[in-house]
Amino acid sequence: METKKTRNTEKQNLVKEILSKTKHTMSAEDIMNAMPLKVNKTTIYRILDRFAEKGEVHFVTGKNGKAYYALCNNCEGSHEIHNHIHFECQICKEVTCQPYTLSMPDLDGFTIQETQFLVIGICNKCKK
Numbered sequence: 001m002e003t004k005k006t007r008n009t010e011k012q013n014l015v016k017e018i019l020s021k022t023k024h025t026m027s028a029e030d031i032m033n034a035m036p037l038k039v040n041k042t043t044i045y046r047i048l049d050r051f052a053e054k055g056e057v058h059f060v061t062g063k064n065g066k067a068y069y070a071l072c073n074n075c076e077g078s079h080e081i082h083n084h085i086h087f088e089c090q091i092c093k094e095v096t097c098q099p100y101t102l103s104m105p106d107l108d109g110f111t112i113q114e115t116q117f118l119v120i121g122i123c124n125k126c127k128k
């Protein structure tokens with residue numbers, strides 16, 4: 001008998017696999033459409049939230065207000081500080097993690113819980 005728990009684990013693994021295969025970030029909808037089995041969007045969000053809590057996935061909010069998710073590389077202990085830049089292309093709409101970081105100023109002791117850096121423009125692929 002297939003238990004609910006193993007089915008959930010299967011879905012979680014699929015979400016992680018889909019994210020690991022893509023070079024750009026994905027919205028919950030993109031992930032839902034790439035799933036080989038039918039999973040509703042609420043479940044996808046729940047899985048992504050859990051991964052984000054564990055520091056395995058981070059997200060950036062795009063120009064359209066949608067969240068775009070990507071796997072984290074070295075997030076142990078400092079998941080909230082994602083100081084790498086994200087780039088959103090106005091033409092192909094891809095949102096990518098960029099290997100460039102911005103240093104965070106101190107902000108007079110304010111507590112930083114999350115950072116999102118989004119740069120909007122036209123990517124190299126679309127320039128041609």
Ligand SMILES: [Zn+2]
Binds near residue numbers: 056078
């Ligand atoms: Zn992270």
Ligand SMILES: [Zn+2]
Binds near residue numbers: 090091094123126
């Ligand atoms: Zn583009």
Ligand SMILES: [Zn+2]
Binds near residue numbers: 085086096098
């Ligand atoms: Zn990123």
